[in-house]
Ligand code: KIV
């Protein structure tokens with residue numbers, strides 16, 4: 156199948172919903188690739204894979220390593236890599252240097268960054284320089300310390316205009332798509348109607364032009380998941396059953412058995 160391009164994503168506005176999932180390495184990307192339009196190497200990997208308390212501590216090197224791995228596992232889907240906290244906010248020039256490294260060293264097709272109005276100039280600079288940008292507004296986890304935690308956005312109608320302005324600013328600046336995270340449905344609807352680029356929702360209702368989830372969340376790998384996640388699998392239980400059985404088989408010497416043991420020629 157032909158690789159999914161940035162222009163092909165952009166024209167999906169209002170059409171068949173875009174399917175996006177995270178994948179942090181080649182193996183996961185190979186599972187997702189046949190089914191998704193977009194594979195995101197999200198900085199959520201810091202929390203999901205590396206046990207960090209938030210995405211604030213994710214270093215660029217971590218994104219480069221996982222990004223390159225995911226790209227190797229994807230044949231068709233557009234692979235997008237998150238720019239981590241502290242590597243792009245300072246100036247459009249700093250963002251360009253980071254994003255150019257991410258593109259060159261991972262082979263991904265686009266980058267994602269968090270922020271609306273205040274990131275518009277940066278998005279314009281990257282886009283003009285040949286780096287497609289997916290924006291990310293609403294609940295922006297890299298700003299957890301200023302937001303006071305992971306809080307659903309737009310519960311108060313007084314905030315709606317600010318979020319709509321963020322969406323319009325990133326679209327105007329040239330973002331080819333925008334993630335809407337953690338917001339009430341009527342705000343997601345307003346934003347989706349206000350911009351000509353596809354909106355990709357996570358905890359942002361079914362009105363968006365596409366949906367994204369963290370792969371490990373939707374596979375049911377965690378002990379706890381937030382309200383917006385649907386567990387399409389129950390892998391945590393399956394994994395526990397398998398590892399329990401292995402441990403027991405080793406302890407009672409039923410593994411390895413004859414079938415799993417090499418014998419000499421005669
Ligand atoms: O880091 C991430 O996984 C993300 C998505 C959930 C949108 O930014």
Ligand code: NA
Pocket residue numbers: 197198199210237
């Ligand atoms: Na992210």
